[in-house]
Amino acid sequence: MATRHQARTAVVGLLYAYDLGNENIAKFSDEILEEDKIRNKQRDFSHDLFDGTIENLEMLDAEIEKHLTDWDxxxxxxxxxxxxxxGAYEILVAKTDRAIIINEAVELAKSLADEKSPQFINGVLDAIGK
Incomplete structure (x- = not known):
C-alpha cells in the first residue's frame, strides 16, 4: 500500500503537469495514480489534495508570492x-499540522528539485504557516 508521502509525490507530478498547461491532467489522474500503485484511501487522499490545490490556486499563489523575499x-x-x-494548500486550507507539511515538502524537494530548493521551500512554507 502506498504511503502519504508517495501520494504527495504523485500529486506534485500532477500539479507540475497542470502548470505546464495540461489542464486535462485530472482526467488521467486515476491512471497515473494506479501506475504509481496509489490506490484506495491514498488515491482518494491524492485526489483531495490535487483538486483542492487547483480549486484554490489563485489564493495559494498570492499567499506564496506574498511571502517571497528577494524572489520573483x-x-x-x-x-x-x-x-x-x-504545502500551502495543506497548511492553509486542509489545516494539516504545519510541521508535518513543512517536513514533507522539504523531503519532496530533496528528491525532486535542486539542492537549494529544500531550504527555500522550508523558508516560504514556514512564513506562510505563521
Missing part, C-alpha cells in the same frame, strides 16, 4: 511551485 514568483521552478502550492 515567475522565476521559481515549476517543481518548486508544485511543492509550494501543495
Amino acid at each position: 514568483y515567475d522565476a521559481i521552478g515549476r517543481v518548486e511551485k508544485a511543492i509550494l502550492r501543495l
Whole structure:
C-alpha cells in the first residue's frame, strides 16, 4: 500500500503537469495514480489534495508570492511551485499540522528539485504557516 508521502509525490507530478498547461491532467489522474500503485484511501487522499490545490490556486499563489523575499514568483521552478502550492494548500486550507507539511515538502524537494530548493521551500512554507 502506498504511503502519504508517495501520494504527495504523485500529486506534485500532477500539479507540475497542470502548470505546464495540461489542464486535462485530472482526467488521467486515476491512471497515473494506479501506475504509481496509489490506490484506495491514498488515491482518494491524492485526489483531495490535487483538486483542492487547483480549486484554490489563485489564493495559494498570492499567499506564496506574498511571502517571497528577494524572489520573483515567475522565476521559481515549476517543481518548486508544485511543492509550494501543495504545502500551502495543506497548511492553509486542509489545516494539516504545519510541521508535518513543512517536513514533507522539504523531503519532496530533496528528491525532486535542486539542492537549494529544500531550504527555500522550508523558508516560504514556514512564513506562510505563521
